[in-house]
Amino acid sequence: MIFFAFLILPAGMYLFRSPLLAALSLPEQSTSLAFGFLLLFAFLGGEIIHRLKLPRITGFLLAGMICGPYILKLLKTSDVTDFQLFDGLALSLIALTAGGEMKIGEIRKRMRTISSLVLMQSVFIILGFLAIGFVLKPFIPFVSQMTDAQNTAVWLLLGTLATATSPSTTIAVINETGADGPMSDLVLTTAVFKDFFIIIFFAFALSFSRSLVGPGTSFDLGFLLRILRDIGGSLLIGLAVGLSIILYLRFIRRDITLFILGIAFFTYQISHHHGFHPLLICLLAGFLVENYSPHGDRLIQAIEKSSLPVYVIFFAISGASLDLNALREGWPLALLLVVWRGVLKFAGTYAGARINRENQDVRRFAWTGFISQAGVALGMAIMIERTFPEWGGMFKTIVLAVIAINQVIGPIFLQKMIYRAGEA
Amino acid sequence: MRVLYAFGLLVLIAFLGSRFLFRRSKVLSPWSFLLLSGLLYILLGLLLGKVGLNILSPDVLRELTPLICLGLGWLGFLFGFQLEYRYLRRFPGKYLGLSLIQTVFIFLLTVLCTLPLLRVLFPQEAAFLLAGMAVAFGILWTIHSPSLINAAAGSLPNKGNYYYLARFITSISGFWGIVGLALLDSFWHYPFFKDQPLLYGILVFVGGTVLSVGMGFLFFALTKKRPPEKDLLVFLLGFVFFVSGAAFYFNIPPLYTGMVLGITFSNFTRLHEVIYPLLFSTEKNLYVVFLLLIGALWEFHLDVRIAALVLLLIVLRVAGEMLPLSAARRILRFPFALPPRFGLSFLSTGGVGIAFAVSVKMSFPLPLTDVFLTAALISILATELFSPLALRWSLLKLDRNQ
Numbered sequence: 001m002i003f004f005a006f007l008i009l010p011a012g013m014y015l016f017r018s019p020l021l022a023a024l025s026l027p028e029q030s031t032s033l034a035f036g037f038l039l040l041f042a043f044l045g046g047e048i049i050h051r052l053k054l055p056r057i058t059g060f061l062l063a064g065m066i067c068g069p070y071i072l073k074l075l076k077t078s079d080v081t082d083f084q085l086f087d088g089l090a091l092s093l094i095a096l097t098a099g100g101e102m103k104i105g106e107i108r109k110r111m112r113t114i115s116s117l118v119l120m121q122s123v124f125i126i127l128g129f130l131a132i133g134f135v136l137k138p139f140i141p142f143v144s145q146m147t148d149a150q151n152t153a154v155w156l157l158l159g160t161l162a163t164a165t166s167p168s169t170t171i172a173v174i175n176e177t178g179a180d181g182p183m184s185d186l187v188l189t190t191a192v193f194k195d196f197f198i199i200i201f202f203a204f205a206l207s208f209s210r211s212l213v214g215p216g217t218s219f220d221l222g223f224l225l226r227i228l229r230d231i232g233g234s235l236l237i238g239l240a241v242g243l244s245i246i247l248y249l250r251f252i253r254r255d256i257t258l259f260i261l262g263i264a265f266f267t268y269q270i271s272h273h274h275g276f277h278p279l280l281i282c283l284l285a286g287f288l289v290e291n292y293s294p295h296g297d298r299l300i301q302a303i304e305k306s307s308l309p310v311y312v313i314f315f316a317i318s319g320a321s322l323d324l325n326a327l328r329e330g331w332p333l334a335l336l337l338v339v340w341r342g343v344l345k346f347a348g349t350y351a352g353a354r355i356n357r358e359n360q361d362v363r364r365f366a367w368t369g370f371i372s373q374a375g376v377a378l379g380m381a382i383m384i385e386r387t388f389p390e391w392g393g394m395f396k397t398i399v400l401a402v403i404a405i406n407q408v409i410g411p412i413f414l415q416k417m418i419y420r421a422g423e424a
Numbered sequence: 425m426r427v428l429y430a431f432g433l434l435v436l437i438a439f440l441g442s443r444f445l446f447r448r449s450k451v452l453s454p455w456s457f458l459l460l461s462g463l464l465y466i467l468l469g470l471l472l473g474k475v476g477l478n479i480l481s482p483d484v485l486r487e488l489t490p491l492i493c494l495g496l497g498w499l500g501f502l503f504g505f506q507l508e509y510r511y512l513r514r515f516p517g518k519y520l521g522l523s524l525i526q527t528v529f530i531f532l533l534t535v536l537c538t539l540p541l542l543r544v545l546f547p548q549e550a551a552f553l554l555a556g557m558a559v560a561f562g563i564l565w566t567i568h569s570p571s572l573i574n575a576a577a578g579s580l581p582n583k584g585n586y587y588y589l590a591r592f593i594t595s596i597s598g599f600w601g602i603v604g605l606a607l608l609d610s611f612w613h614y615p616f617f618k619d620q621p622l623l624y625g626i627l628v629f630v631g632g633t634v635l636s637v638g639m640g641f642l643f644f645a646l647t648k649k650r651p652p653e654k655d656l657l658v659f660l661l662g663f664v665f666f667v668s669g670a671a672f673y674f675n676i677p678p679l680y681t682g683m684v685l686g687i688t689f690s691n692f693t694r695l696h697e698v699i700y701p702l703l704f705s706t707e708k709n710l711y712v713v714f715l716l717l718i719g720a721l722w723e724f725h726l727d728v729r730i731a732a733l734v735l736l737l738i739v740l741r742v743a744g745e746m747l748p749l750s751a752a753r754r755i756l757r758f759p760f761a762l763p764p765r766f767g768l769s770f771l772s773t774g775g776v777g778i779a780f781a782v783s784v785k786m787s788f789p790l791p792l793t794d795v796f797l798t799a800a801l802i803s804i805l806a807t808e809l810f811s812p813l814a815l816r817w818s819l820l821k822l823d824r825n826q
């Protein structure tokens with residue numbers, strides 16, 4: 001029946017959009033229809049993929065890609081834009097969950113490993129990308145005419161982007177598989193910390209690249225200060241949100257799910273609008289509730305109760321938003337970069353784990369938790385495009401293609417790793 | 425950003441409102457019932473809307489339209505889900521007959537009385553539009569709400585025949601009203617109502633029904649092997665959004681497609697004990713948001729013509745509920761007396777009536793429907809205010825004397 005429904009729904013949507021019925025419709029009022037369709041289609045896609053022993057998230061993503069503006073075109077680009085409200089809600093819920101899963105005792109115990117994983121991955125990937133950049137320079141049209149300094153800037157930025165992971169995907173796969181063990185905890189915490197680190201490092205890399213690329217352009221300290229102000233502000237807001245949740249759970253306690261949904265939604269929208277980092281805010285809020293109040297479990301339960309529809313839509317929108325035209329144009333280079341990134345991730349994680357004498361499972365499998373890429377990398381690519389308009393467009397095309405591949409294979413690798421390590 | 429803050433305000437009011445205002449205990453006091461039924465939110469919405477503070481401006485409302493669409497579909501589903509054949513067949517067939525007679529009588533009475541008045545008041549409007557508006561008033565007045573009777577159940581000492589009959593009629597009449605709305609929307613289909621209305625009407629009505637029944641079956645088939653509660657929520661939201669979105673896309677009422685989905689699913693599934701808590705946990709908040717949006721949509725404008733229309737509508741409502749009872753008793757050979765006073769138990773139209781009025785406004789974005797919405801909402805508010813007192817004079821006394 002699931003297969004039947006999975007086929008009949010797009011057929012119905014195709015009929016609705018066809019010229020036969022389009023004459024009877026009001027095309028500008030299609031948002032609700034598209035939303036209902038995407039929710040059902042992606043959920044069924046997740047169920048089908050799950051039967052193939054793959055993560056549901058991959059199914060949500062693939063379903064989004066299939067019905068999105070590039071393949072079946074059942075969703076218009078404007079529909080996908082209209083759904084962005086849910087994107088924020090999902091990201092906030094994911095970050096709250098992640099913060100709620102981070103136990104301060106565990107972090108203290110493994111802080112050294114986390115730091116060395118973040119550091120070694122970053123060093124391996126950035127140096128690795130700089131190295132391959134010089135090898136590939138003659139073969140890539142948009143960098144072949146650049147000076148060595150400019151080429152360095154491009155590959156420094158690509159390396160920084162390649163270091164970024166999608167903590168939301170990592171968290172979602174860990175939640176879905178019900179993974180519970182030292183390696184899953186380590187991967188989750190590291191993914192979140194790495195994101196924090198990368199946001200700061202990216203500010204440095206971008207400013208440095210500007211000074212390399214533009215003749216007479218110096219290192220932009222103001223830009224860096226703005227980034228630091230945003231991060232400081234985000235931490236303060238996170239503190240306030242965390243305290244609000246604690247007070248609510250302590251004194252009111254009713255309709256917790258509704259309250260959490262509301263606070264997650266508005267935290268994202270308002271902070272995003274004012275340039276703060278919603279992921280960081282919600283992460284800190286969740287962390288505070290878990291570690292500085294007795295209400296951590298209640299928070300997680302409230303989120304779990306209503307989060308599935310939001311996650312389905314979030315990952316389906318991610319799939320629908322993936323630029324498949326970019327993938328079609330630049331897939332050979334993208335594939336090469338994906339493989340190279342994977343090799344460097346493995347090497348960096350192995351080295352970081354070995355330095356701290358982590359067990360063989362962590363050394364061999366933990367890298368798979370850092371493959372997925374989504375929002376953070378995409379946001380950085382957009383900033384690079386705006387900062388370097390002369391080659392930023394080509395750069396973004398490659399990055400989008402790399403993200404598309406990583407976002408599809410990432411959850412599969414992570415799920416396999418969790419099963420191999422026996423943590424689910 | 426304004427949409428966001430407006431939406432935030434809505435959620436905040438909904439959150440606080442659902443916690444405090446629905447908890448009044450003196451149900452049979454008119455003011456308390458106004459709070460209990462949530463109608464106060466319409467006035468609050470009016471204050472926040474274009475005619476008031478303009479926080480919920482027309483642009484903001486346009487962006488929040490999917491929420492109204494979901495609200496209508498959700499209300500329709502909730503209503504349809506309660507129409508279970510297993511439950512309805514417990515009532516005698518005569519009850520259904522009385523409901524039909526009353527529906528037909530009040531519909532005809534309202535159409536026949538409002539149409540001449542509309543022609544006098546709005547001579548510049550096209551005849552087919554005025555006829556459509558009279559039909560819309562007629563259908564609106566066939567709708568009753570069981571919420572007041574359910575809320576007053578504690579005050580009834582016997583809960584005898586009159587109570588069960590009143591509950592049955594008020595519960596089932598929404599069905600006729602929503603079907604009538606679907607027919608109205610189909611045969612006066614906007615913006616195509618000038619070309620081949622019969623063909624389009626049949627196509628749209630049958631198409632909407634087949635789609636909703638089909639989706640109801642699919643919903644049942646997918647949830648036959650009891651899924652976890654989380655998965656059920658996804659299906660529930662997905663199906664309600666899909667059918668109400670499809671209705672909105674083809675400009676037929678989401679209330680109707682939601683109701684048909686609810687009826688189909690409810691009569692096949694065995695998951696009632698899981699679905700009801702899911703529906704009720706969201707009902708109050710969604711209803712408050714919905715009422716606020718309706719208030720904001722309302723372009724309130726009062727003049728002599730609207731006042732005359734409202735006055736006539738209130739008289740018709742009272743007369744239409746009271747007059748057919750004696751005749752119906754004779755036709756149906758009812759086993760107990762049906763004094764005209766009993767008809768006063770049915771004055772409240774509740775949420776379905778309001779949803780109906782808004783559906784008409786959304787389906788027909790014409791200046792005339794602003795008049796319809798204003799007249800309908802004022803009449804509904806007036807009868808709601810009066811209905812607790814009317815219930816005291818009718819059902820409460822009849823129940824005591826039983």
